[in-house]
Amino acid sequence: MIASFESEKTPLKYSGIPGHWDEAVLPSGIPRRHWRGLYVEVGRMGLSQLHRRWSSGQQLIQSEGVTYNPASLPEGSEYMWPMDPIPMAIDESEWMKIEAAVVQRARLFNAILSDLYGEQRLLHGRHIPAPLVFANPHFLRPCFGIKPLGGVHLHSYAVDLARSPDGRWWVVGDRTQAPSGMGYTLQNRLISARTLPGVFNQCHVRQLARFFDRKRETLLSLAATQRSNPTVVVLSPGPHNETYFEHSFLAGQWGFTLVEGADLTVLDRRVYVKTLGGLRPVDVILRRIDEDFCDPLELRGDSLIGVPGLVDAARGGHVAIDNALGSGMVETPAVMAFLPGLSTQLLGEDLKMPSVATWWCGHEEALAYVREHFTELVIKPTFPRFGHRAEFPDALSEAGRSELLRRIEARPEEFVAQERIPLSTAPVFNETRLTPRHVMLRLYASWDGNEYAVMPGGLTRVSTQDSSRAIAMQLGGGSKDTWILGDAEEVHHARRPLALLRGAHGNAGDLPSRVADNLFWLGRYTERVESRVRFARALLPTLSGEEDFGRVASLETATRLLSGLGDLPSEIVFASLGEQRWQVHSAFGSGATFASVAADRGQLHHLPHAVPHCGSDRPDPVCIAFR
Numbered sequence: 001m002i003a004s005f006e007s008e009k010t011p012l013k014y015s016g017i018p019g020h021w022d023e024a025v026l027p028s029g030i031p032r033r034h035w036r037g038l039y040v041e042v043g044r045m046g047l048s049q050l051h052r053r054w055s056s057g058q059q060l061i062q063s064e065g066v067t068y069n070p071a072s073l074p075e076g077s078e079y080m081w082p083m084d085p086i087p088m089a090i091d092e093s094e095w096m097k098i099e100a101a102v103v104q105r106a107r108l109f110n111a112i113l114s115d116l117y118g119e120q121r122l123l124h125g126r127h128i129p130a131p132l133v134f135a136n137p138h139f140l141r142p143c144f145g146i147k148p149l150g151g152v153h154l155h156s157y158a159v160d161l162a163r164s165p166d167g168r169w170w171v172v173g174d175r176t177q178a179p180s181g182m183g184y185t186l187q188n189r190l191i192s193a194r195t196l197p198g199v200f201n202q203c204h205v206r207q208l209a210r211f212f213d214r215k216r217e218t219l220l221s222l223a224a225t226q227r228s229n230p231t232v233v234v235l236s237p238g239p240h241n242e243t244y245f246e247h248s249f250l251a252g253q254w255g256f257t258l259v260e261g262a263d264l265t266v267l268d269r270r271v272y273v274k275t276l277g278g279l280r281p282v283d284v285i286l287r288r289i290d291e292d293f294c295d296p297l298e299l300r301g302d303s304l305i306g307v308p309g310l311v312d313a314a315r316g317g318h319v320a321i322d323n324a325l326g327s328g329m330v331e332t333p334a335v336m337a338f339l340p341g342l343s344t345q346l347l348g349e350d351l352k353m354p355s356v357a358t359w360w361c362g363h364e365e366a367l368a369y370v371r372e373h374f375t376e377l378v379i380k381p382t383f384p385r386f387g388h389r390a391e392f393p394d395a396l397s398e399a400g401r402s403e404l405l406r407r408i409e410a411r412p413e414e415f416v417a418q419e420r421i422p423l424s425t426a427p428v429f430n431e432t433r434l435t436p437r438h439v440m441l442r443l444y445a446s447w448d449g450n451e452y453a454v455m456p457g458g459l460t461r462v463s464t465q466d467s468s469r470a471i472a473m474q475l476g477g478g479s480k481d482t483w484i485l486g487d488a489e490e491v492h493h494a495r496r497p498l499a500l501l502r503g504a505h506g507n508a509g510d511l512p513s514r515v516a517d518n519l520f521w522l523g524r525y526t527e528r529v530e531s532r533v534r535f536a537r538a539l540l541p542t543l544s545g546e547e548d549f550g551r552v553a554s555l556e557t558a559t560r561l562l563s564g565l566g567d568l569p570s571e572i573v574f575a576s577l578g579e580q581r582w583q584v585h586s587a588f589g590s591g592a593t594f595a596s597v598a599a600d601r602g603q604l605h606h607l608p609h610a611v612p613h614c615g616s617d618r619p620d621p622v623c624i625a626f627r
Contacts, residue, residue: 013433013434014427014433014434014435014436015029015436016425016436017425017436019165019422020165020422020423020424020425020436020438021163021164021165021166021167021424021425022424022425022426022436023035023088023089023163023424023425023426023439024039024089024426024427033091034089034090034091034092034485035089037202037203037485038087038089038199038203038483041196041198041199041202041203042086042196042199047432047433050085050429051431053085053195053196054085054195054429056195057083057085057191057192057194057195060191060194060195061080061081061083061191062080064187064191065245066080066081066184066187066191066245067079067080067081067244067245068080068081068082068184068242068243068245069240069241069242069244070242081184081187081245081479082477082478082479083188083191083478083479083480083481084428084429084462084478084479084480085192085195085196085429086426086427086428086429086434086480087192087196087460087480087481087482087483088426088439088441088460088480088481088482088483089203089483089485090482090483090484090485091485092484092485092486095456095484097352097353098161098169098353098443099454099456100352101169101351101352101353102157102159102353102443102445102452102454103445103451103452103454104343104347104349104351104352105157105159105171105174105351105353105445106154106157106445106447106452107347107452108339108342108343108346108347109154109157109174109176109330110152110153110154110447111346111347112128112330112335112342112346113153113154113176113324113326113327113329113330114151114153115346116128116133116139116329117143117144117145117146117153117326118145118147122342122345122346125345127338127341127342127345128335128338128342129338129360129362129363131362131413132332132334132335132360132362132382133329135383135413136329136332136383137292137383138177138291138292138326138328138329138331138332138383139326139329140291140292140299140311140325140326140329142295142298142299142311143311143314143324143325143326146311146314146315146324146325146326147317148314148320148321148324149222149317149319149320150222150320150449152324152447153323153324153326153327154176154323154324154327154447155218155222155322155323155324155446155447156178156179156182156322156323156444156445156446156447157174157175157176157179157444157445157446157452158174158175158179158180158181158442158443158444158445159171159173159174159175159442159443159445160172160173160174160175160440160441160442161353161440161441161442161443162356162421162423162424162440162441163423163424164421164422164424165422165424169353170353170354170355170356170421171336171353171354171355171356172355172356172418172421172440173333174330174331174335174336175331175442176323176327176328176330176331177290177291177323177327177328177331178287178288178289178290178291178323178328179444180243180246180288181243181246181442181444181459182212182246182250182444182455183243183245183246183247183249183250183253184243184246184459184479185208185444185455185457185458185459185481185482186208186212186249186253187249188459188479188480188481188482189208189457189481191481192481200483203483203485204485204486205483205484205485205486206456206457206483206484206485206486207456208455208456208457211444211446211453211454211455211456212253212254214446214448214453215254215446215448216254217448218446218447218448218449219232219254219256219284219286219322220232220284221449222283222284222320222322223283223284223320230283230284231257231273231280231281231282231283231284232254232256232257232282232283232284232285232286233256233257233258233259233263233264233273233282233284233285233286234247234250234251234256234257234258234259234286234288235259235260235261235264235285235286235287235288235289235294235307236248236258236259236260236288236289237260237288237289237293237305238260238305241288243288247288250286256286257273257512259273259512260305260514261289261303261304261305261306261307262514263512263513263514263515264282264307264310265279265307266307266308266309266310266312266313267279269309269312269313269315269316269318270282270313270316270318270319271285271307271310271313271318271319273512274512274513274514275511275512275513276511276513276516282319283319283320284319284320284321284322285319285320285321285322286322287321287322287323287325289305289306290328291325291326291327291328293305293306294306294307294310294311294325295307295308295309295310295311295325296308297309297311297312298311298312299311299325310325311325331384332382332383332384332416333358333380333382333384333416333418334358334360334362334382334416336355336356336358336418337358337359337360337366337416338360339351339355340354356418356419356421357418357419358416358417358418358419359377359416359417359418360382360413360416361408361412361413361414361415361416361417362382362412362413366417367408367409367412369417370408370417371405374393374401374405375393375394375401376394376419376420377393377417377418377419377420378390378391378392378417378418378419378420379391379392379393379404379408379415379416379417380415380416380417380418381414381415381416382413382414382415382416383414391404392420393405423438423439423440423463423471424438424439425437425438425439426439426460426462426480428462428478428480437462437463437464437465437478438462438463438471439460439461439462439463439471439480440460440461440471441458441459441460441461441482442458442459442460442461443455443458444458456484456486457481457482457483457484458482459479459482460479460480460481460482461477461478461479461480462477462478462479462480463477464477464478
């Protein structure tokens with residue numbers, strides 16, 4: 001039986017993939033109970049109206065400038081954020097269990113970090129193998145013994161969940177370094193609510209605004225001093241980072257200053273932001289840079305995006321960092337194999353949600369199991385590095401499997417094996433019909449000063465094909481808004497405007513000097529492009545070879561003018577006419593020439609990305625015009 005979105009014009013029909021749990025329909029094809037309201041409302045629209053609604057949604061994504069820039073794209077390229085209009089729906093009763101499991105997991109990882117950077121009882125009691133700590137490149141020895149302000153290492157936590165064919169949720173990954181996706185989750189919600197307003201209201205979707213408000217309030221409360229107007233900054237690697245849009249978006253929503261490493265300096269163990277009005281003390285840093293790049297003095301010496309002295313400032317207790325430096329060490333999938341015992345040891349509780357079955361090959365018993373079940377598992381590096389991805393032995397040739405097994409046996413401590421879970425599916429709109437795609441759910445938890453609060457929603461990631469072994473935005477995957485369906489009365493009382501209001505603590509006057517410098521050059525390059533275009537319009541007729549000496553300048557005159565301005569070498573006036581014509585053309589059109597129109601235009605394109613929203617209550621019109 002195939003579930004159908006009934007419509008007077010064109011019905012939307014959908015069925016899942018056999019052997020996989022489908023989030024929307026039962027194996028019989030009947031919609032699941034918590035999806036029925038969504039089915040009815042979307043079904044009333046039909047194919048043509050859904051197509052029109054989603055066309056407006058895509059226009060919203062484009063007009064808002066929502067981008068994601070995978071490392072595979074050429075420098076300067078932008079990739080529009082991929083989103084699907086059909087949301088992922090989760091029942092309230094099921095959500096309560098998921099929420100409790102996420103809170104427990106965040107508490108557990110915070111306790112592990114506190115111990116490993118403190119008394120290290122887990123190591124002395126052999127509850128966690130020493131190689132997973134001391135061989136871990138994300139265990140930052142300079143941060144050992146540092147007690148973060150408030151006593152919390154893990155302020156922001158994200159977890160990746162997948163549902164197996166029997167309907168159970170499993171944890172497939174933990175994100176403790178600088179979890180990304182919260183800003184994209186909010187953008188998905190803003191677009192979803194505006195594209196499907198009637199459906200959104202009828203389904204009683206729980207709101208996200210309160211979570212983001214509490215996150216902002218917590219960041220302000222982390223201030224090292226009791227000043228009335230503490231300074232919070234969002235530290236970003238810069239415009240070339242794949243999630244730079246999110247950094248700028250969150251800074252603008254919360255009214256914080258978006259900075260790069262060059263905007264900050266450390267004096268007397270205090271962090272300052274360089275502004276037009278001088279140095280302003282920084283109380284809290286929301287870190288969006290990988291921790292080992294944060295301080296070239298004590299961490300990674302080749303980092304060009306960090307802040308020299310930041311570790312010493314944290315050691316002195318003069319700045320709070322979300323998340324604390326060193327938090328990324330527990331992201332290794334190998335830790336999952338020891339979490340049940342760690343939960344009992346640190347929390348006195350059993351895990352509420354199991355991790356996907358994991359074997360760290362550094363143990364002989366685990367290595368023997370991996371040898372026996374090699375083709376049934378997924379092989380991952382113990383300490384993930386850029387460019388290193390999971391390997392699937394069953395997809396390799398016999399020679400490839402032998403080579404992989406040889407590498408594992410040579411350095412077993414560097415590999416982790418995990419059970420392969422057939423991911424659940426959900427309906428995706430592909431312009432002509434609804435089709436099933438595999439999904440994975442990323443949820444977020446944030447420390448609010450007393451406990452961890454879980455965002456009532458999340459970022460649902462979607463595969464690009466019917467069968468997919470991995471889901472990642474870097475591999476071209478898509479996304480969905482995630483709707484937690486709640487009680488109508490509860491949602492009604494909790495509802496508030498989706499557009500978050502910036503409070504009185506926004507640092508409107510904290511314009512970093514680097515941003516002011518970029519604004520200056522933005523104006524200069526705009527003037528330069530305009531003047532060169534006017535100059536080119538006067539001289540370009542000389543390139544046609546049909547000069548009218550009574551109306552336009554000759555080729556010789558154009559060559560001498562450009563040579564005198566320094567745009568062409570002086571010896572060009574003695575070259576042949578063909579060489580002169582080519583050089584004049586290059587001076588205007590080739591990006592290889594420093595003084596060309598193309599080169600100036602390239603600078604003009606780059607500068608707006610380096611002029612972020614700086615936390616003012618009214619966005620700079622220049623930023624909007626060039627976004």
